[in-house]
Amino acid sequence: MHFIVCIKQVPDSAQIRVHPVTNTIMRQGVPTIINPYDLFALETALRLRDEQGGEVTVLTMGPPSAEDALRKALTFGADRAVLLTDRFFAGSDTLATSYALAQAIRKIGQTWGAPDIVFAGKQTIDGDTAQVGPGIARRLGLNQLTYISKIAGLDAAARTIDLERRAEGGVQVLRSALPCLVTMLEGSAEIRRGAFADALRAARAEIVTWSAAAAGVEDLQKCGLRGSPTVVKRVFAPTPRADKAKAIEPKPRAKETAEDLIAALFEAKPALAADLERLAAGL
Template identity: 50%
Template sequence: MHVVVCLKQVPDSSEMRINPKTGTLVRQGVTSIINPYDVHALEAALQIKDQLGGEVTVVSMGPPFFEQSLKEAVAVGADRTVLVSDRAMAGADTFATSRVLAEAIRRIEQEFGPVDLICCGRQTIDGDTGQVGPGIAARLDVPVLTYVIRIREVDPKGRTIVVERKVEGGRQVVRSTLPALLTVEKELNELRYASLPGMLRAARHKPIVWNRETLGLERTEVGLLGSPTIVAKSFTPPEKKRETVMIDGSDPQRAALELADRLLAHPTFRKAVVAARRSAAMAAAMAGGSGEAGSSRGR
């Protein structure tokens, strides 16, 4: 089995900012992590390799510093990694990204043999669209199984895979032919830790690096030029101001009274109290009206 995993390095969500001019995320100077869903896609591929043999190829599109994430993939068991990196690819939307990754997977097949399965995370935490995986599947003309929470069976000889996928109100069991593409949920598996030999191998690892020309793509097909998405407006939410107030607890009764006074003086709490009083008054009025109606009917 040859499994390809699509992996992305994303900015830490707590540090995300948007460039107001381009409408894209600011990545410079922001702490990056491997997309949380993608690591479960990698684990799924590694478990298939453990059970059936074969190899795992990890592919990522991004700037040169993405190499660190690829090294982490090697540390836990990936056989090879491919980084597609080109300045022209900056600012790509999901349409352009899926095009680049689909072409990279075609190139992987040419150089390393047929791909049996493609594993992607459900979505990335920086975009939250969940569109890239299905976009890759559409371009490669392979079945796509989304929201996968369990892989029941993989049959390399019969060229089939059986999975459970999350649907509204329950689960759905689906059998598909191979090759296929999965987008997986975090609950699919438990992540493994890197071994010492794996970490040593990762330290020496150099990913294969391809660019736009390697994949035979035009400038107008990648990055902002190849992205039909139009950002009408973007903004960075204002920072929330928080104030911590310490209350002396040496006298519990006095501390309780001070806390009550502060809560009652807070605008949000006052609004909640007013709303509660209005609800109580309306309920009392309705109850009183029902009682009067009942009395008149009785008379």
């Protein structure tokens, strides 16, 4: 069987900083890690491979430095790693990311065999949208199984998988045909320690690196900023206000301070004062 695991290299949330003007995450100088939710997806895929046989391919999209996350995944026991990197992917939101990853998964299927299950974490800690996994499933026409807390069984001969899904008020027990896409919850498995042999193999392994063209990404208008309608809010952030807040000096008595505050408010908002006067007259 062939299992594909989508992972992402993210800033370490314990050392994360936010830009004071644009309110975007500042990644410069912040250590990176594998998205914690993706580790549970990777562990689940590795366990199924150990039970059923087959291969685990790890895929990520990011800058060349994301190779570090892929090598880390190889130390856990993944069979191969694919890095999707190209300047055309810069600034991608969830829509553009799911498109690029779906195209890369098609290419992986053509190269090493069609995937039986595509795994991903529930969400990423730097985006928290939980949209990329479902977006990939929609683009590839895969059965979509989200918020999975346990793999109850996999029947390779019957091409079915049994799962437990966390739902509001309880747990749903599901059975799905393969192929499918599964997003795993936190705590769904105990993360293994990488073996020494896998660590040596990961250090020497060749990371398969694809550009947009090599991965078969045909429509570049769907990639990066051009294919990311939700990024407009982030890129074109509002400029800081030119007018500054007026300071009110506190008085010895709270009533006097309140009167000064109301007077300043009415001076800045004369229409508000007029509305309140009309309201008072009506009473």
